[in-house]
Amino acid sequence: MTVSPPVAAAKQPRRSLSRFRSSRGRETWAGLAMMAPAALLLLLFLIVPVLLAFTLSFTNARLISPNPPRFVGLDNFFRAFTADPVFLQSALNTFLFAIVVVPVQAGLGLLLAVLVNQRLRGTTFFRVVFFIPVVTSIVVVSILWRFMYQSDGLINSMIDTLTFGALQGADWLNDPSTALPAIIVLSIWQAVGFHMIIWLAGLQTIPEELYEAARMDGASRWRQFTNVTWPGLRPTMVFVLVTITIAALGLFVQVDVMTQGGPLNSTSTVVFHAVRKGYEQQEIGYAASISLLFFVAVLIIALIQRWLTREKN
Structure with missing residues (x-):
């Protein structure tokens, strides 16, 4: 069965669009893969320590202690x-x-x-x-x-x-x-x-x-x-x-x-x-x-x- 010219013309842009999307998708995944090591290091050594320090600042946590940390509010800042x-x-x-x-x-x-x-x-x-x-x-x-x-x-x-x-x-x-x-x-x-x-x-x-x-x-x-x-x-x-x-x-x-x-x-x-x-x-x-x-x-x-x-x- 032969495809009429109008139908063939309509399918051609769809194929090119799908090809464009697939190439853009590959580029996106490649960029994310290259960014992942730096993002992981920033997460582990910057974001997590900052959040941990913010949390610990409101506790009486000690480096080595058998007692669990206790929430003390703003006592550390007043001290x-x-x-x-x-x-x-x-x-x-x-x-x-x-x-x-x-x-x-x-x-x-x-x-x-x-x-x-x-x-x-x-x-x-x-x-x-x-x-x-x-x-x-x-x-x-x-x-x-x-x-x-x-x-x-x-x-x-x-x-x-x-x-x-x-x-x-x-x-x-x-x-x-x-x-x-x-x-x-x-x-x-x-x-x-x-x-x-x-x-x-x-x-x-x-x-x-x-x-x-x-x-x-x-x-x-x-x-x-x-x-x-x-x-x-x-x-x-x-x-x-x-x-x-x-x-x-x-x-x-x-x-x-x-x-x-x-x-x-x-x-x-x-x-x-x-x-x-x-x-x-x-x-x-x-x-x-x-x-x-x-x-x-x-x-x-x-x-x-x-x-x-x-x-x-």
């Missing part, structure tokens, strides 16, 4: 602000660390980026030198600086040599007044190279024609920076400030390696206090509540920072 002076000291130390590190590290990184962005011989060498501490393990860096900060370490020896014995260096990590500033100096030195590279990438996206036009108008180097460079770096500035702030608020490794929160809790931070409560003192529920408070604080600060640096009409 943090009323019955735990170490938490309040840790929060203050974290705030002081961030309030110093964020502007200094961002400004110093921008200065270095402007210097190594010049078309001169040897700039590549300095880029590598400034970036070496970034690729070095922070644990190794902290151990080296701990030796340098000792009373008979390199820093005090340099002070004694440069001043011909007129000044004596402090016991940097064992003095409550100098321990946190010492960690601040180390942290800025270690991470400034990373943000120098970010600033440098932003500088290289600014068209050279804008500088040529500014020079033709007689603009000085400072006017070129304020009218051309800085406006062109606004997206980069937002990224740099947010990343530095999050890293500064999450200070942990330097404290854990160099001071263990001492002396007299002068270098304890929120993250370090949460880890110490959760693993050393086995108060998992209370540590989870501290972590939840830390998460909310970081989120609020990041949102405020993003709002302050937004594009304004």
Whole structure:
């Protein structure tokens, strides 16, 4: 039996449509298969821990205990602000660390980026030198600086040599007044190279024609920076400030390696206090509540920072 031309013409689009759907279906399944490993890892190591921490923060769970966890409501949060002076000291130390590190590290990184962005011989060498501490393990860096900060370490020896014995260096990590500033100096030195590279990438996206036009108008180097460079770096500035702030608020490794929160809790931070409560003192529920408070604080600060640096009409 022969198929009439109108019927054959009607079946042809259906076959092509089914073929199209089958190819789209294969592409969809292939995409889901490639996404599945990453989605599984995110689920296991991000979403589940966050949900578990949120649940434990309202209990009195301990790391090793024969008693099952008991729901305590908001007791852990009230304890943090009323019955735990170490938490309040840790929060203050974290705030002081961030309030110093964020502007200094961002400004110093921008200065270095402007210097190594010049078309001169040897700039590549300095880029590598400034970036070496970034690729070095922070644990190794902290151990080296701990030796340098000792009373008979390199820093005090340099002070004694440069001043011909007129000044004596402090016991940097064992003095409550100098321990946190010492960690601040180390942290800025270690991470400034990373943000120098970010600033440098932003500088290289600014068209050279804008500088040529500014020079033709007689603009000085400072006017070129304020009218051309800085406006062109606004997206980069937002990224740099947010990343530095999050890293500064999450200070942990330097404290854990160099001071263990001492002396007299002068270098304890929120993250370090949460880890110490959760693993050393086995108060998992209370540590989870501290972590939840830390998460909310970081989120609020990041949102405020993003709002302050937004594009304004």
